[in-house]
Amino acid sequence: MAHDDTETLALYVHWPWCLSKCPYCDFNSHQLDDAGPDQGAYQSAILRDLNHFAEKTKGRLLTSIFFGGGTPSLVDPDTIHTVIEAAENHWGLAKDIEITLEANPTSAESAKFRAFRNAGINRVSIGIQALIDEDLQALGREHTSGEAVRALDIAAAIFNRYTFDLIYARPGQGVGAWADELEQALELAASENGGHVSLYQLTVEPGTAFFRQNIAEANEDLAADLYQLTQDLCGEAGMPAYEVSNHARPGCESRHNTAYWTGRDYIGIGPGAHGRVTAGGVTTATHQVADPARWLDAIHKTGHGTAKVRELSRQERIEELILTGLRLTAGLARSRFRALSGTDVMDAVNLQALAELQSTGLAVLDDASLRVTDQGRPMLNTVIQRLLDEPGTTERAI
Ligand SMILES: C[S@@+](CC[C@H](N)C(=O)[O-])C[C@H]1O[C@@H](n2cnc3c(N)ncnc32)[C@H](O)[C@@H]1O
Ligand code: SF4
Incomplete structure (x- = not known):
């Protein structure tokens, strides 16, 4: 961390x-x-x-x-x-x-x-x-x-x-x-x-x-x-x-x-807001009651408006960091990803998909970051989906 x-x-x-x-x-x-x-x-x-x-x-x-x-x-x-x-x-x-x-x-x-x-x-x-x-x-x-x-x-x-x-x-x-x-x-x-x-x-x-x-x-x-x-x-x-x-x-x-995009912690308050708070290496997701009247009522009765609290599994956290980080032009910084998830990008994505995405010029992985190129960005969702397909594959990509 x-x-x-x-x-x-x-x-x-x-x-x-x-x-x-x-x-x-x-x-x-x-x-x-x-x-x-x-x-x-x-x-x-x-x-x-x-x-x-x-x-x-x-x-x-x-x-x-x-x-x-x-x-x-x-x-x-x-x-x-x-x-x-x-x-x-x-x-x-x-x-x-x-x-x-x-x-x-x-x-x-x-x-x-x-x-x-x-x-x-x-x-x-x-x-x-x-x-x-x-x-x-x-x-x-x-x-x-x-x-x-x-x-x-x-x-x-x-x-x-x-x-x-x-x-x-x-x-x-x-x-x-x-x-x-x-x-x-x-x-x-x-x-x-x-x-x-x-x-x-x-x-x-x-x-x-x-x-x-x-x-x-x-x-x-x-x-x-x-x-x-x-x-x-x-x-x-x-x-x-x-x-x-x-x-x-x-x-x-x-x-x-x-x-949000770099995986920092945030609190979300007010109807339907969500948050992510990390402690002891575990990230907890919170979701407030969405309906405004019910949210007011919940706070009145219980002192808080939280509807759901859930600890994210390691795999969920990894996927979220990839999903949000790849939205950025600068991509997902490799050292930061390692610090937040405890794993290297190479161990978190489908390496065969990564090799194909690199050879077709849609994504780049170097020592500093994993990022989607200008050509890849218009199909960002597909690129991310392919990278997350069968995570943890151990074949070598580069
Ligand atoms: C939370 S919303 C609105 C903020 C403010 N209430 C307003 O309307 O100016 C943030 C932004 O999302 C965009 N947005 C909302 N619905 C959209 C949609 N269906 N397609 C594209 N952009 C959308 C709008 O540009 C909007 O300003
Ligand atoms: S309904 Fe409200 S939040 Fe949504 S775009 Fe219109 S003014 Fe903004």
Whole structure:
């Protein structure tokens, strides 16, 4: 175990409500009813969940906090402040801690940005989704592209760092239209405290309104062209992909999400949040009750919102480290993998598959890391599946 892994911690806090439910979204998010949730009840439940985890992770230092959702920019800034303060009292905050809030770009929410900064937020992640008004409407969004651009301007003036999300491969979107939109987006990301953007291909998930309406995802060829264009334009703008959907100027990567992808410990509180905490070489997975009303009820009755706690087997941990690590362009650092799993990459993957992937230029294993190449990344899931097929095969690959 690398020394600092059991001394640090990332914290995720989930707020599960939105003004309306977007037709493509399968996150744990629910439309606010007229009365809205009781912010006081949410705050005290979050604080109790925090206490519960703090008891089990005493002595660690927080390196990042992420308020995600849902739409956590609907939360009262005083609540955000109270949660950050409680986290500081439990664990202490690293000097360079990253504290991110996800925000939607309606004007009512960007008007609260200064209050969020004063509450302790130093990075904001804004859900822009599209820069074309008709497309925003088709995505069921509550804001216009003008509001989105204004929200970014305000964010750039207020926060140390900002990032935003776009969804591409949208119904009817061609390569030329996406090139224009992405170029505009990259200009909006170019300022000194920008330098980061998340670009997701639309997926149509079961249970969503898009799925019920039989909206089709982009066909494979178009999706591949849009993906390649995205890599090219982001690379030219100095913001290459550092993860499948995340692009950044070097040094502007999300530290919180990188904690997930590099197998660091994190606590997840709030409805449906999950966490991973390692002690004595064993990683425990936690999952909070997903339904917001039941989560509140569970905390009220038991003092915590955890629905499931499970120790991961060694093999499960190995697979998870490979699955998350290979999402990163830099790949899975071999020494880190050894420290976290107690085994070498060569003993954890199917060596025959690895040899084939290397000879076809889809993956590389050298002394430093195992990584998927630019050619392999568009078929990342297949590459990972092949590497994990019959793990532990002992034939020599290289
Ligand atoms: C937790 S969500 C939303 C954050 C915030 N509530 C918002 O909508 O702006 C994080 C991001 O996932 C992306 N996303 C959600 N559903 C998606 C889907 N079906 N396909 C592609 N991207 C999706 C969106 O870009 C979204 O901003
Ligand atoms: S995309 Fe964002 S605003 Fe829309 S329903 Fe999902 S979490 Fe809520």
